[in-house]
Amino acid sequence: METKELRIFVYEYKSVDELPAEDQKLVKIAREAAKNAYAPYSKFHVGAALLLENNEIFSGNNQENASFPVGLCAERVALFAAHAQYPESKIKTLVITASGSRQVLETPVSPCGSCRQVFTEFEHEQQEPMRIILASGRGKIFVFDNAENLLPLSFFSDQLKH
Numbered sequence: 001m002e003t004k005e006l007r008i009f010v011y012e013y014k015s016v017d018e019l020p021a022e023d024q025k026l027v028k029i030a031r032e033a034a035k036n037a038y039a040p041y042s043k044f045h046v047g048a049a050l051l052l053e054n055n056e057i058f059s060g061n062n063q064e065n066a067s068f069p070v071g072l073c074a075e076r077v078a079l080f081a082a083h084a085q086y087p088e089s090k091i092k093t094l095v096i097t098a099s100g101s102r103q104v105l106e107t108p109v110s111p112c113g114s115c116r117q118v119f120t121e122f123e124h125e126q127q128e129p130m131r132i133i134l135a136s137g138r139g140k141i142f143v144f145d146n147a148e149n150l151l152p153l154s155f156f157s158d159q160l161k162h
């Protein structure tokens with residue numbers, strides 16, 4: 001038996017102002033998208049924005065439903081919309097942000113496991129890293145160089161062939 005260590009890397013910024021201008025723009029778009037979330041049940045508004053290599057920007061927000069499992073997370077709304085329109089264009093950067101109903105969040109929002117699985121499949125398919133930026137209403141920001149950092153040992157379709 002051997003003990004292996006898996007490491008992930010995250011860059012922590014004190015605030016959105018420290019990010020490059022292109023990333024700041026995406027955070028702003030994601031925050032705007034969060035305002036239009038359909039979240040009557042959780043009151044937790046999530047917004048996402050992504051930049052494709054063709055310079056198109058897509059945004060999304062959480063879409064809830066009275067039948068809870070039917071709803072979809074903001075980041076998957078944005079990713080699926082982008083992939084539906086530009087299936088060949090690689091995703092360069094994805095921003096996720098959130099705000100609660102009673103207070104502005106100060107810690108970066110973290111994507112659910114299902115979304116992480118979608119990130120890693122798209123990243124695997126495009127064979128180039130997809131940067132992930134986790135933000136909130138204000139405060140620090142987490143930046144990951146690639147989606148794999150958020151889901152080490154991901155399940156890929158390659159494994160279906162065996």
Ligand SMILES: [Zn+2]
Pocket residue numbers: 073074111112113114115116
């Ligand atoms: Zn999710």
